[in-house]
Amino acid sequence: MEQFASSLQCAPLSMRAFRLPMVMRTSSRSLEYRLAMKLASLMNPVSFDRMLLRPACVIVIGMACLPPSCSLSAAGEGEQSETIRTDLDDRLSRLEAAAERDRREQAQRRGAVLFARSCAACHGRQGRGDGPGSMDLSPRPRNFAAGQFRFRTTPTGALPRLEDLERTIRRGLPGSGMPAFDDLFSSGEIADLSAYLYSLAPPEWREAPLPEPVRVPAAVPPGAEIVSEGRSIFLLLECWTCHGLNGSGRGPSAGSLRDEAGLPIRPTDFRHAPLKGGRRPEDVMRALLTGLNGTPMPSYGEAMLFAREELGSASSFAGRLPDAALKEIDAFIPSCPTREQIDGMDETQRNHLRDHRLEALADYVLSFDRRKGFWYWLFRERPENEPRLP
Numbered sequence: 001m002e003q004f005a006s007s008l009q010c011a012p013l014s015m016r017a018f019r020l021p022m023v024m025r026t027s028s029r030s031l032e033y034r035l036a037m038k039l040a041s042l043m044n045p046v047s048f049d050r051m052l053l054r055p056a057c058v059i060v061i062g063m064a065c066l067p068p069s070c071s072l073s074a075a076g077e078g079e080q081s082e083t084i085r086t087d088l089d090d091r092l093s094r095l096e097a098a099a100e101r102d103r104r105e106q107a108q109r110r111g112a113v114l115f116a117r118s119c120a121a122c123h124g125r126q127g128r129g130d131g132p133g134s135m136d137l138s139p140r141p142r143n144f145a146a147g148q149f150r151f152r153t154t155p156t157g158a159l160p161r162l163e164d165l166e167r168t169i170r171r172g173l174p175g176s177g178m179p180a181f182d183d184l185f186s187s188g189e190i191a192d193l194s195a196y197l198y199s200l201a202p203p204e205w206r207e208a209p210l211p212e213p214v215r216v217p218a219a220v221p222p223g224a225e226i227v228s229e230g231r232s233i234f235l236l237l238e239c240w241t242c243h244g245l246n247g248s249g250r251g252p253s254a255g256s257l258r259d260e261a262g263l264p265i266r267p268t269d270f271r272h273a274p275l276k277g278g279r280r281p282e283d284v285m286r287a288l289l290t291g292l293n294g295t296p297m298p299s300y301g302e303a304m305l306f307a308r309e310e311l312g313s314a315s316s317f318a319g320r321l322p323d324a325a326l327k328e329i330d331a332f333i334p335s336c337p338t339r340e341q342i343d344g345m346d347e348t349q350r351n352h353l354r355d356h357r358l359e360a361l362a363d364y365v366l367s368f369d370r371r372k373g374f375w376y377w378l379f380r381e382r383p384e385n386e387p388r389l390p
Contacts, residue, residue: 033238052203104195111196114189122177127200137177140263144200148260148294153213156291156299159205161213162226176272214289214301215356219281222363226356230364232332232355236311237303242267242296247326247368249273256369262373270368279369304357307339307351 098338122141124130129143142149147209151168152160169190172180183189198206234240244251259265268275271357277283291299314321314329342350 007276018221046181060116065259070195074184086302103271107192107195108199111192111194112211114185114193115196117183118181127197129304139176140261141177143261144197145202145292146260147201147205150294152290152293153216154211154290155301156215158211159201159208160196161210162191162198165197166190169193171278171375173276175276184187194336213352216286216289217280217359219359219362222281222359226360227367228328229332229357230360230362231369232328233304233361234364235317235321235329236306237300237361239361240321243270244319247271247365257296259296263342265295270365271370279366281359281362281366284365285358288358288361300358301354304354304361305342306336308333308336309339309344311336 045259111285115123119127120131122129122131122133122137124134124141125143127144128146128169129141131141134141147159149160149164151159151173152164154160167183168178170180170182172178185193240251241253242251242257243249244254244267249267249269251267257265257267275283277287287297287298290296309332312348317326317329328381337353342353345353
């Protein structure tokens with residue numbers, strides 16, 4: 001046993017991985033055999049020595065390589081055998097976790113090099129949005145250290161998932177200084193860069209488990225009826241106070257809006273400006289569900305389950321909306337279910353009601369699109385600012 005451990009400890013990686021199956025004397029179905037093979041797969045010349053796990057691995061692998069008379073099965077049934085097995089499982093779990101941390105740290109180091117080369121000019125050396133080119137950009141580059149990421153599939157206030165960061169890097173943000181990198185970086189480089197950006201968030205945020213992504217309903221072709229319903233929801237939820245009745249982004253509250261840094265922020269012009277998160281119905285519904293962290297734009301997921309009695313009447317909007325809009329609200333409110341009816345719905349029915357209203361509002365927002373015609377092409381069109389498809 002000592003001779004085997006000594007030879008394994010001094011052997012190069014290739015010899016360790018090659019010698020292990022040859023000296024194995026236990027059944028391939030045993031716990032010892034599977035544990036030893038798993039440990040061998042975790043070894044690599046960089047992390048194995050640095051993690052100081054060589055002695056533990058040698059001991060466990062040596063146990064697995066004992067002759068049948070000394071194997072774990074010879075310990076007999078009972079509490080001692082179960083304790084040993086539990087200890088081996090615990091050691092394996094710790095080794096796997098250490099190997100995963102090592103892989104993540106290596107990805108972050110590679111991502112840091114990419115960030116310094118391609119991103120720091122705008123986002124700054126520490127990712128705080130204070131690079132030398134940031135002052136000339138509107139909107140300002142994202143401060144990753146604040147943990148406020150706008151385009152996500154996670155609930156409001158949460159960090160994005162890695163795939164959310166990868167999507168933003170790959171597609172860019174149309175209408176801003178953030179270009180698309182899908183033609184410049186490989187998939188592995190985008191994954192490394194995403195891992196590094198995630199490491200810049202506050203530690204207390206990184207250590208918290210990520211929530212599951214929100215469920216975005218599938219879009220259906222819009223019709224006149226659902227767009228009309230979406231307009232009523234747009235009026236009742238007072239989206240027009242920021243985005244304007246005509247979707248121009250010049251509502252009565254637009255001039256007073258500020259982002260998380262206290263800087264002025266303008267609502268999106270639905271008519272002509274590119275939508276940074278994408279212009280598909282699914283993209284708009286995702287933004288409505290998650291909100292945009294660091295901006296006045298909240299999540300409207302639960303707000304879509306409003307009841308008839310909670311809306312009051314159109315008279316509450318008198319003097320703020322034109323008479324035609326007040327008539328539309330008066331016609332829409334009686335069609336809404338009451339709170340008692342909503343509370344009596346099962347989960348499937350509630351999700352259907354929420355999804356229907358989300359899609360109606362998204363279709364109405366997209367109906368503002370005026371990016372067509374000769375004059376738009378002549379004065380406003382910027383193909384490089386349009387979002388790329390996934």
